Amino acid sequence: MMMDRISTVSRTAAHKRKAARPVLKMEYVTVISVILVLLCWEYFGRQINPIFASYPSAIALAFWKLLKSGALVKAFLESIQPLAAGYFLAVAVGVPLGLLIGRYRIVEAAINIYVVAGYSTPLVAIMPLFLLWFGLGFAVKVAIIFTLTVFPIIINTSDGVKQVPKALIEVGKAFVASQQGIMRKIIIPATIPYIMTGLRLGIGKAIIAMIIAEFFSSISGLGGIIINAGNSFQTANMFVPVVILMLMGVGLTRLVGWVERKIAPWQQGQIAREE
Amino acid sequence: MEKSRPKVEVRHLCKHFSAAVGGKEQRTVALDNVSFSVNEGEIIALAGMSGCGKTTTLRIIMGLEQATSGTVEINGKAVEGPGFDRGMVFQHAGLLPWRTALENVEFGLEIKKIPAKQRREIARHYLDLVGLGDFANHRPHQLSGGMQQRVGIARALAIDPEVLLMDEPFGALDAQTREALQDELLRIHEKTKKTIIFVTHDLDEAVLLADKVVVMFPRPGRIHEIVDIHIPHPRNDAIAIRGSEEFTRKRYHIWKLLKMSNAMSDERMLTEV
Numbered sequence: 232m233m234m235d236r237i238s239t240v241s242r243t244a245a246h247k248r249k250a251a252r253p254v255l256k257m258e259y260v261t262v263i264s265v266i267l268v269l270l271c272w273e274y275f276g277r278q279i280n281p282i283f284a285s286y287p288s289a290i291a292l293a294f295w296k297l298l299k300s301g302a303l304v305k306a307f308l309e310s311i312q313p314l315a316a317g318y319f320l321a322v323a324v325g326v327p328l329g330l331l332i333g334r335y336r337i338v339e340a341a342i343n344i345y346v347v348a349g350y351s352t353p354l355v356a357i358m359p360l361f362l363l364w365f366g367l368g369f370a371v372k373v374a375i376i377f378t379l380t381v382f383p384i385i386i387n388t389s390d391g392v393k394q395v396p397k398a399l400i401e402v403g404k405a406f407v408a409s410q411q412g413i414m415r416k417i418i419i420p421a422t423i424p425y426i427m428t429g430l431r432l433g434i435g436k437a438i439i440a441m442i443i444a445e446f447f448s449s450i451s452g453l454g455g456i457i458i459n460a461g462n463s464f465q466t467a468n469m470f471v472p473v474v475i476l477m478l479m480g481v482g483l484t485r486l487v488g489w490v491e492r493k494i495a496p497w498q499q500g501q502i503a504r505e506e
Numbered sequence: 507m508e509k510s511r512p513k514v515e516v517r518h519l520c521k522h523f524s525a526a527v528g529g530k531e532q533r534t535v536a537l538d539n540v541s542f543s544v545n546e547g548e549i550i551a552l553a554g555m556s557g558c559g560k561t562t563t564l565r566i567i568m569g570l571e572q573a574t575s576g577t578v579e580i581n582g583k584a585v586e587g588p589g590f591d592r593g594m595v596f597q598h599a600g601l602l603p604w605r606t607a608l609e610n611v612e613f614g615l616e617i618k619k620i621p622a623k624q625r626r627e628i629a630r631h632y633l634d635l636v637g638l639g640d641f642a643n644h645r646p647h648q649l650s651g652g653m654q655q656r657v658g659i660a661r662a663l664a665i666d667p668e669v670l671l672m673d674e675p676f677g678a679l680d681a682q683t684r685e686a687l688q689d690e691l692l693r694i695h696e697k698t699k700k701t702i703i704f705v706t707h708d709l710d711e712a713v714l715l716a717d718k719v720v721v722m723f724p725r726p727g728r729i730h731e732i733v734d735i736h737i738p739h740p741r742n743d744a745i746a747i748r749g750s751e752e753f754t755r756k757r758y759h760i761w762k763l764l765k766m767s768n769a770m771s772d773e774r775m776l777t778e779v
Contacts, residue, residue, distance in 0.1 A: 398600050405568055405594040406614040406665065416616070420604045497604045497645050 285467040290474060293467040302456070303471065310441055310452035313369055317376025318437045325381040325433075326426055329388025334418060339389070346389075350382035358447050372444040379440035384429040391425025392418055420495075427491040434483045438476055511582060512543035513701045514567065514669055519576035521562055521727075535726035536562050537573070542720055542732060544669070549695060549702045551716035553709070553760065555767055559727020560705045560720075561673055567703065568594050568671050580668055590618055593662030595672040595704075599654040601646040607657045608633060608642040614665040632660040635694060652683035656690070663698065672704035676711065688714060689744055696740045709764070713757045714747060721760055723767045725774060730767065733760055 269287050276286025285293075297303040331338045332346070358375070365371035395418055403413040445454025453472035460468035521537040537559045544550050552560035565571040567578050569587040578585040580592065588594075593614070601610045611629035620628065633639055636656040646654055655675060662670055675691075676684040688711060695702060706712050712719045719733045735756050737747055747753050 398596065398598065399602065401570060402594075402596065402600045402602070402613075404570060405588050405592075405596075406617050406661075407588050407590060408617050412617055416613070417602065420602070423604075495604065497647065 282464045282466055285470050289467040290470045293465075294471045294474075297456070297468065297471055303475075306452050306456050306472070307475070310445065310454070313372035313376055313444065314437055314441045316369075317373040317440065318380055318433065320373065321377045321380035321384055321433060321437070322430065324377075325384030325429065326388050329385040329426075329429070330392055330414065330418065330422070332385065333389035333392025333422070334414065343389075346382055346385050349378070350386060354378055355443060358443070362448060367449045371448050372441065375444040376437050376440040379443075380433045380437045383432040383436055384426075387425050387429030387432065388422060391422035391429075394425065395421040423495045424491065427487060427495070431484050431487045434487065435480060438480055442476070513546045513548075513581065514544040514703065515577075515579040515582075516540060516542050516563070516567065517577045517579070519563065519566060519573045519578070521559070521566065521571070522574045537566075538726035538728045540576070540722075540727070540729055542718075542729065544701055544703060544718075547699045547701055548717045549704070549715055551712035551719045552703065552705045552722060553707065553712040553719050553764075554722035554730075555707065555724060555764060555771070557724040557727070557771075558722035558767070559724070560722050562727065563722075564671055564673055564703065564705050567669075568592055570594075590614070590665050591668040593665055593667035593670050595655070595658050595662045595670065595675045597674045598678055599646070599651075599658040601654055601657055601661075603646050606643045606645055607638055607649065607653075610646070610657050611660045611664050613661055618665055628664055629660075632664045633657070635663070635697065636660045636690065650683070651679050652687055655679065655687060659691070659694070663694070663700070668701065670700045670702045670704075672702065674705050674707070677707070684708075684711070685744070689742075691715060692739075692741050692744075696742070709757055709760055710748075713753055713760065714741070714744065719756075719760055721763050721767075724771055730763060733763075 273286045273288060276284055276289075281289065294303070328342070332343055333339075354375070361371055361374055361378075365374050399417050399421060400413060403417045408416060441452070442454040442457070445452045446458060450458050453475060456472045457469050460466070460471075519537050519540040520535070523534045523536055525532055525534065540559070540563055542550070552563055554560050562571065566573045567585065569585050569589065569592070580589075583591075585592075601607075602613065605613070608626070608629050611633055612625050615625040615628060630639070630642065633642055636659055638653060638656050638660070641649060641653065646657070649657065659670075659672075659675070662672075676687050679687065691702075692715065694700075702715075704715070713735055716735055719735060720729055721731045721733060722728065723730045733756060735752065737750065737752050741747055
């Protein structure tokens with residue numbers, strides 16, 4: 232017991248030390264990196280014809296103008312609505328389906344072939360069909376975003392379920408848990424890190440899908456600004472939505488990471504990373 | 507003590523596996539006619555070298571595996587699958603990493619549908635019993651191997667089973683921690699008077715803890731001899747017990763049996779080749 236206790240105490244101490252490590256230091260590195268890249272871009276961007284490229288200060292100015300005119304807010308809202316609808320639909324369908332495929336061989340045998348096919352096919356190829364089916368409005372955008380996002384979520388979830396140690400499932404069985412109980416109390420919590428990875432990858436996919444949808448259906452939203460600005464050689468204007476998309480991607484991905492740390496904090500203690 | 511009916515009755519267990527080896531269907535007899543009984547409050551060790559079927563026997567008693575033939579009865583009731591009358595302690599503790607120690611102990615109670623408040627109280631009680639009252643909110647990765655196994659024991663005890671089943675519970679621990687936990691188990695047994703069946707390949711552990719050691723031989727897995735250990739309870743002085751004549755005598759006797767088992771299987775392997 233003595234030995235037991237001592238080793239744990241030192242372990243917990245090591246744990247605390249790690250947690251107390253200045254996390255901000257890493258944030259500084261990121262900030263400095265971004266500033267350096269922006270400075271380089273500004274310097275070299277100014278030496279190129281503004282039709283072919285742009286630079287941060289010009290983009291910032293274009294941003295301000297678009298914002299003041301109200302066009303940017305309108306486009307953003309137009310984009311974000313199908314994005315949210317398609318993404319949440321993909322999560323609502325993808326996670327349960329992934330759980331079932333991972334857990335039951337028979338479901339995997341019946342469905343997985345479509346998942347693999349759907350994931351590996353460039354879905355842009357069936358865009359024309361989607362336009363026929365869903366028209367040019369909100370529905371087609373949601374459908375495209377859903378279709379591109381749902382597969383990585385299914386695949387990550389089902390892979391996660393397959394990684395759940397057999398020993399943990401046996402614990403459930405030994406304590407008389409039902410199939411449903413094993414799913415709820417063991418498989419889902421054990422799979423959360425994988426589900427979260429799927430959700431993170433899904434965000435990138437969903438944003439790509441949103442822009443594709445806006446390019447191919449009714450020209451609207453942030454994608455619409457890109458197309459219109461590009462066609463009229465207003466390169467700085469074109470970059471505004473691109474930068475917004477980048478920020479959205481980074482922000483949403485971080486949000487998912489934050490949610491993951493909140494609901495699966497036990498993961499943190501098991502990861503070893505170099506400074 | 508009334509001994510009218512044994513707590514656990516294992517009758518004529520046989521278990522066959524079929525596996526394709528080199529394209530040929532090969533039948534392995536994992537268990538051949540294994541029978542023994544356990545009285546209320548007894549501690550039984552299933553001992554033997556690997557492949558003797560000791561873990562398979564335990565898993566069949568738990569209901570995690572099915573016997574090809576034969577029966578297991580707890581209090582005269584046939585086992586048909588896992589049940590709350592048996593509590594299982596796993597080799598590597600098998601704690602759920604996302605749960606705290608306390609929540610892990612509550613696991614079986616949740617499935618048993620005990621109300622939350624009562625559940626918490628029971629879990630605390632058993633966590634205290636295994637000496638981890640101060641670690642209720644630690645997650646498994648913050649606990650040492652020995653402490654994890656204590657939580658595993660508390661989890662199994664919390665559902666108040668008739669029989670505690672342990673699958674090489676201390677096998678993965680270092681020698682010092684193992685000895686501490688052996689003492690701990692004897693102490694817990696003293697307090698709860700649970701019937702315990704445990705699997706071990708550690709001779710000392712078998713003789714120190716058990717009232718009966720079921721010595722099993724491999725190929726096919728079978729019982730060679732059931733050795734009674736006449737060391738009175740409470741066994742709270744491990745040092746004195748290890749020095750006692752009964753301990754040394756029985757330890758030597760079982761050691762010889764296992765040595766024989768080893769030699770036999772070596773010989774058989776040679777003749778098979």
